[in-house]
Amino acid sequence: MLQYLINVTDNTFVPVIMIALLSAVMVKSNYSHCKRYITVGFLLGFVAALIYAILKRTTGIAIREFYDLGVIIPWLVIALPLLICLLVKSCHNRFSQALLIVSSGLAIGLLSAQFVPNLLLYPFEFDVGMESIFNHDYLSKWVGYGFSLVVTLLIGLFAYRMCLRLADKFVVLITALAITILTLANGINFIQILIVRRFIAPQKWMMELVIFVLAHVNLFIFAFMAIALCLTAVLYFKANTTSLVGSNPAQVRKLKAKLRQDRRTSLWMIATVAITAYTVTRARYIFEKGVELTPAEPVTPDANGLIVIPLEKVNDGNLHRYGYKATDGTLVRFIVIKKSENAYGVGFDACDICGASGYYQRGNQVVCILCDVVMNIATIGFSGGCNPVPLKYEIIDGNMVIRPANLEAEKSRFK
Structure with missing residues (x-):
């Protein structure tokens, strides 16, 4: 169970947070049909992931490094234009809004294409041989897989809701920070693939950088946890300091209900992030402890x-x-x-x-x-x-x- 609890969390936490941030920015832009771009982008990425998973499962022609390059390179290409669209003031004109929506939709497609293949392939690793599918080991793997998937999806939902309730400028800055961090992660992964496939001669600084990241597997997950907790803290503070003012009692009650929901969302986000933190630290330690090389x-x-x-x-x-x-x-x-x-x-x-x-x-x-x-x-x-x-x-x-x-x-x- 722990194996797939950890694997799914490692695989989905960062892209789910990123998709939630981009989706919130698109919706808050008030651009027409923005939700359609979100859906189309995700579905295109899902289709690409599905094709790769089928080829990986049934043939020998699917090579993960080449597939990852097909996702990472477009991300590195669109990252800078996407950041510019987010940060410059001209984003309020129609053309910049359209460019932001299109590039965000493409980014969501690339994110889904990057993390969905493993989710589709993991269940095929639940090998039970000739035993019944109702044996304990098989069921425990499904429990770990399903539980971690539900937790990360809830995190994405909570992040999306919080962004919709926070100030536009703050959400834009947080999203820009997340894009920068993820672009750095993809850049390091890009270098790693080029080295492994011998497309470039590795330099000392490249090897040191890649080995450092491999030795600190939770580095980027912790960075996105910090982003999620930052959203949580700001929303919770806002919910506790907003004055209950309205033109009539009905409006006051409505505002009060929204603030109560904001506090609950914040607390739920803290709980799910805590589960994630436990999974990638203590659960990983429990799963990996005792793993030592047998004497040669x-x-x-x-x-x-x-x-x-x-x-x-x-x-x-x-x-x-x-x-x-x-x-x-x-x-x-x-x-x-x-x-x-x-x-x-x-x-x-x-x-x-x-x-x-x-x-x-x-x-x-x-x-x-x-x-x-x-x-x-x-x-x-x-x-x-x-x-x-x-x-x-x-x-x-x-x-x-x-x-x-x-x-x-x-x-x-x-x-």
């Missing part, structure tokens, strides 16, 4: 100068970790897992992005211990993404044979 089984070259591992030792379908002591004393780790009848996944216990943090087995999944990305076991042995750096091997007479020179060549990763 030492291997040494034989009389022929080759490392030989009998296949019968790695044919159980589990992850096996080995350690080779390099000439300079560095322990070079590598992993082996059987992928199919005649194929093995062999790679270093390190990747290009997370370094030598290592991998562990969780059920029938292989997971990066640093960023918690689940590996597609079929792709272990191939470069790209967070996959282990490939290690060459041969199958000879029922043994897996690895040449020490290939291990020595990558020892710098483990220093």
